[in-house]
Amino acid sequence: MTESLQDIKNEILTLLPDLRAFARSLARDATRADDLVQDTIVKAWSNFDKFQPGTDLRAWLFTILRNHYYSELRKIKREVEDPNGVIAGAVPVAARQLDHVALADFNAALATLGDEQREALVLVGASGFSYEEAAAICGCAIGTVKSRVNRARARLAEVLALGGEHKIATEGEASAARGH
Amino acid sequence: MTDKDPSAVSNAKNPERRSGDQKERLEWISKQLRRVYDDVVREDVPDRFADLLKQLEEKEKGSR
Numbered sequence A: 001m002t003e004s005l006q007d008i009k010n011e012i013l014t015l016l017p018d019l020r021a022f023a024r025s026l027a028r029d030a031t032r033a034d035d036l037v038q039d040t041i042v043k044a045w046s047n048f049d050k051f052q053p054g055t056d057l058r059a060w061l062f063t064i065l066r067n068h069y070y071s072e073l074r075k076i077k078r079e080v081e082d083p084n085g086v087i088a089g090a091v092p093v094a095a096r097q098l099d100h101v102a103l104a105d106f107n108a109a110l111a112t113l114g115d116e117q118r119e120a121l122v123l124v125g126a127s128g129f130s131y132e133e134a135a136a137i138c139g140c141a142i143g144t145v146k147s148r149v150n151r152a153r154a155r156l157a158e159v160l161a162l163g164g165e166h167k168i169a170t171e172g173e174a175s176a177a178r179g180h
Numbered sequence B: 001m002t003d004k005d006p007s008a009v010s011n012a013k014n015p016e017r018r019s020g021d022q023k024e025r026l027e028w029i030s031k032q033l034r035r036v037y038d039d040v041v042r043e044d045v046p047d048r049f050a051d052l053l054k055q056l057e058e059k060e061k062g063s064r
Helices: A005-027 A031-045 A057-075 A104-112 A115-125 A131-138 A142-162 A171-178 B008-013 B024-041 B047-063
Strands: none
Touching: A005 A031, A005 A057, A005 A115, A005 A171, A005 B024, A005 B047, A031 A057, A031 B047, A057 A115, A104 B024, A115 A131, A115 A142, A115 B024, A131 A142, A131 B047, A142 B024
């Protein structure tokens, strides 16, 4: 490794806002998301000899973070499965104009996506990775990422804009789905 | 609780709009997604991370 510790530290610092946003999209709960970021930093630091200079540090950190998220998820699956149906029950439906769909409803709709779909959607649609980069981060084929993104978008469109047949989430339910 | 949300009426009046709105809807979803994400990006990063990195750096310096 040719970079100084100071450089590595500074690079990680500049990537933190992005890492936190990605972690939040996976874990939803803000505290849990920041714990994920913290663990990611520790793992990245102790494995920095495995980072290939010249490759994208951001993608490397994202990969560590999502792999850690899934391994934690397997460990604590019971807690995450939403036993009370709080998240599942908060599916908003809205036969409303798009402008009137609250951010809380959008977050609740995001929460109804499976982890793999949400992760693909966020990596491509918000973090700005290419399909190819997202596929490398998720350890799957490019076509798989494309289809997950498409299904995620279709599902959100369905949940948010079909309307009439489901109940509208109350603010309380939507907040619960955001994990606050 | 009633079966139908009263706001569904506006859509029911314009059923033909629904498929035409698909593209607009998908664009709106992309916009909202980035908004949700960027809201977190713009948050102040908690001090715990800078503290942690400083600790890691000092530990590494000490071990050399």
